[in-house]
Amino acid sequence: MDVLVLGAGVSGHTAAAFLRKKLGKEHNVTVVSPSLYYQWIPSNIWVGVGRMNIDQVRFKLDKVYRKWGIDFKQAKALSIHPDGNNSVSQGFVTIEYTSADRKGSTEEVSYDYLVNATGPKLNFEKTPGLGPANDTTVSVCSYDHAAHAWKELQKVIEKLKKGIKQKIVVGTGHPMATCQGAAFEYVLNIAFELRKQNLSHLAEITWLTNEYEVGDFGMGGAFIKRGGYVTSTKIFAESILSENNIRWVKRAGVQKVEKGKIHYETLDGEHHSIEYDFSMLIPAFSGHDIRAMDKQGKDISSKLFAGNGLMLVDAKYKSKPFEEWSIEDWPTTYQSPGYDNIYATGIAFAPPHSISKPMKSKNGTDIYPSPPRTGMPSGVIGKVVAQNIAHRIKDGTNEHKHTASMGRMGAACIVSVGYGIRKGLGATMTVSPIVQDWEKYPEWGRDLNATVGEIGLAGHWIKLFLHYMFLHKAKGYPFWWLLPE
Amino acid sequence: MENLHKDRGYKDEFYPPMPTRFTKRIRTNFLVQVYNFFRLNYKIMKIVIKGHS
């Protein structure tokens, strides 16, 4: 049997590793990914403040895949043909090579099972003027973006050292952007670095966010037990911002970016702008522009993908009001409803709806975070899909022995600042489950014993530990499979 | 001299709780943090394992 994995990020790489481990050599595992490198994205934050260089957060995939016996094609998927075409009956994917030696050439790669783990397309185009290509705001979503962000930040630091005041704005660059956790971590790291160099008094730092309340993080916020009270992450996040002299603008949907100025609309329908000398804004995420074709070459993308390009899976997509949302809406096997040999994992799967409550401005603009799919669920889903495919191949059944729902699994988010054994500080946040289960936990939506929010050196150690642990695992070093996702 | 903290009670930025010196010291106290490191890792592991079957 041929198993084809599209994407070699957290989810696809995990899926490929477990597929190879579970399947005998008579089966082929192929990975298609446009970059030669695996990157540990969470550590890009350290690249963005000059604490790590890009080679500390990435490694070459070809060597690891050769060792594992996985066929690696440095290419990007262009289209999926689940029914084959007039000359081939098996499903295949058309790919275009991105490697220097074969750049631009295409190939049809057939499969018996397909895993789409292509992650998010960083959709800067959805916000006019946004992003490094426009020489306006920077990004930390990939290692090259983060390295560029650090270059730009250094210019700001130089000006501050000369006594020139600087305005720094960090947050979300689209009314429905997600990944607030990463941006939040970056803004705190900038504040930390400036404080260390005694430059804080010259910098005005603003957290600009589409969250209804700071601390929503795209998961409707959370409640934690702290100091004898059950408190909202709003208090936790605002406290961290205040302590670091960061002011915040919430309920803001960025509409347009110019050099030095960001235009945004707030939920009350008003239009504002904010000036900046340095800004890092997370773009909207969407699926990659992969098309789906039937046997005759007719476009059937709507059978495989949602409108935003993310892949449809076994979620309940029927639109319903927030009050009726339930964890049962969330997928458990990540199997395509149209084709039982196609799966989507990590950010590539289309969620049924957001986790945060949808909000509309007076002008009808949706301003609220899309649901995040962080590293932990992305890895877990990749593993579960690999286990199910391996089981189906070995047993010849359509049974899914393994399941993983965002309404049952938890997530940990560690926002860490500084660097070093004695010098850093980390805010550790865990939630369980990620999507609130109001039936099981009617009062707070989540298990209060598993939901924590704490600040301390320990969180920073965990972040450092995870960096090395996940790279160890991704490189397939001894006992990698024992390490959790 | 102007006291910048005079309007603390009226600004959003000063409404959330601020850590006391004691809280800040605990955050970097080596022994407490070693204990927290293992405690938090245990909590995270439990979440990962419980989340899928």
Ligand SMILES: Cc1cc2nc3c(=O)[nH]c(=O)nc-3n(C[C@H](O)[C@H](O)[C@H](O)COP(=O)(O)OP(=O)(O)OC[C@H]3O[C@@H](n4cnc5c(N)ncnc54)[C@H](O)[C@@H]3O)c2cc1C
């Ligand atoms: C700055 C930052 C910090 C973060 N910090 C944390 C954190 O601390 N903790 C946490 O849990 N999560 C964190 N996250 C989120 C985490 O990185 C994501 O959840 C995770 O990377 C998602 O995994 P994925 O495999 O779905 O997508 P990705 O990791 O993005 O992988 C997608 C893969 O698909 C490939 N691809 C793209 N297009 C194609 C195509 N057409 N054909 C084939 N392959 C393609 C890409 O090259 C890539 O290899 C952070 C994210 C960012 C941006």
